[in-house]
Amino acid sequence: MRVVLKLGTSVLTAGTDRLHRPRLVDLMRDLAAVRAAGHEAVVVTSGAVLAGWEAVNFPPRDRSLAEKQMLAAVGQGRLMHTYAQLAELYGVTVAQVLLTADDFRNRTRYLNARTTLNACLARGVLPVINENDTVAVDQIKVGDNDTLSAFVANLVEADLLVILTDAPGLFTADPRTHPDATLIEEVARITPETWALAGGAGTHRGTGGMHTKIQAAEIATRAGTPVVIAPGDAPGAFFRIVQGGRLGTRFHAAGTRLEARKRWILAEIASGHLTLDEGAAQAVRERGGSLLPAGIRRVEGVFGRGHTVRLLGPGGDEIARGLSRYSAADLTRIAGRHSRDIERVLGYTYGPEAVHRDDLVLL
Ligand SMILES: Nc1ncnc2c1ncn2[C@@H]1O[C@H](COP(=O)(O)OP(=O)(O)O)[C@@H](O)[C@H]1O
Numbered sequence: 001m002r003v004v005l006k007l008g009t010s011v012l013t014a015g016t017d018r019l020h021r022p023r024l025v026d027l028m029r030d031l032a033a034v035r036a037a038g039h040e041a042v043v044v045t046s047g048a049v050l051a052g053w054e055a056v057n058f059p060p061r062d063r064s065l066a067e068k069q070m071l072a073a074v075g076q077g078r079l080m081h082t083y084a085q086l087a088e089l090y091g092v093t094v095a096q097v098l099l100t101a102d103d104f105r106n107r108t109r110y111l112n113a114r115t116t117l118n119a120c121l122a123r124g125v126l127p128v129i130n131e132n133d134t135v136a137v138d139q140i141k142v143g144d145n146d147t148l149s150a151f152v153a154n155l156v157e158a159d160l161l162v163i164l165t166d167a168p169g170l171f172t173a174d175p176r177t178h179p180d181a182t183l184i185e186e187v188a189r190i191t192p193e194t195w196a197l198a199g200g201a202g203t204h205r206g207t208g209g210m211h212t213k214i215q216a217a218e219i220a221t222r223a224g225t226p227v228v229i230a231p232g233d234a235p236g237a238f239f240r241i242v243q244g245g246r247l248g249t250r251f252h253a254a255g256t257r258l259e260a261r262k263r264w265i266l267a268e269i270a271s272g273h274l275t276l277d278e279g280a281a282q283a284v285r286e287r288g289g290s291l292l293p294a295g296i297r298r299v300e301g302v303f304g305r306g307h308t309v310r311l312l313g314p315g316g317d318e319i320a321r322g323l324s325r326y327s328a329a330d331l332t333r334i335a336g337r338h339s340r341d342i343e344r345v346l347g348y349t350y351g352p353e354a355v356h357r358d359d360l361v362l363l
Pocket residue numbers: 007008009010011046164165166167169170171172173174175176197198199200201202203204205206207208209210211
């Protein structure tokens with residue numbers, strides 16, 4: 001499985017007002033166990049502002065944006081240093097990845113981030129992601145790491161998103177203010193009633209409380225990824241959840257990831273056409289294959305890498321729609337050629353397919 005683990009400030013501090021090293025060791029051991037069981041893990045971590053606050057010697061808390069960005073700039077490196085040191089104990093190499101809203105809106109940046117994360121995972125490197133707080137002002141910010149973790153789960157097409165926090169899961173009311181509230185173990189579908197359960201902004205350090213966690217669950221489950229919200233202080237929580245154990249609150253995925261992806265492809269406006277030869281049309285239509293550049297006769301329109309294109313049969317009839325792995329300009333140069341020539345012609349390659357099977361919907 002490919003799993004995204006989100007660690008909130010409340011988990012990293014373990015109820016104190018600084019990064020709690022023993023807790024971080026526990027979390028790293030948990031992560032290492034999941035990796036050792038053969039799974040791929042991606043971490044979305046908070047804690048940069050807190051680590052900065054800790055480093056500059058606890059000045060009075062100032063909530064201004066510039067102050068927070070300054071603290072994030074101080075803290076992010078220190079946070080990563082801690083991760084790197086602890087990961088090393090378990091023979092794990094970490095990679096820092098800082099993302100912000102633009103990286104999910106801009107298709108080229110989106111694809112590049114995805115390529116980098118996939119390269120990390122292919123090499124067994126553990127990506128540790130945070131929002132790039134120093135450049136992200138309000139308008140261009142994801143804003144909270146719960147939502148960021150859902151975007152990341154979509155980006156890497158995760159099989160599961162686990163959000164660890166300081167509550168044992170989603171309760172019938174905020175357990176801080178309602179001691180009689182009870183744990184909801186399963187959420188089959190997020191409804192207005194689900195939203196109504198979220199109390200205020202959470203801990204004084206955390207961002208968003210349960211509200212942003214439900215939002216994250218909605219984003220991820222809609223794209224086909226189930227989500228578990230669970231307590232960060234339960235030993236080996238992440239491993240137990242990944243192995244299918246019951247802990248916290250589980251939000252069921254709405255349909256499969258592939259269905260969600262196909263719906264999304266169909267909703268996009270196509271910005272070009274590829275006319276295929278008979279062999280390619282057959283391979284795509286009848287044999288469930290990808291479209292290789294060799295089978296493309298004509299490229300029309302102006303589109304970038306990752307944009308939606310129509311695939312036309314030799315007679316001009318639309319047979320499928322899909323996401324192009326190459327820009328129109330690149331495809332024009334490699335159309336009709338064997339995939340092994342791509343690198344020689346372009347000077348680089350994004351793989352042998354022009355449109356990969358997973359990115360293709362037959363009509
Ligand atoms: N219905 C609810 N069930 C559980 N926790 C809730 C609920 N409503 C609000 N909360 C609050 O959300 C908090 C967790 O959010 P937050 O402080 O932002 O943590 P994190 O740093 O992990 O993102 C809990 O400590 C709890 O007080």
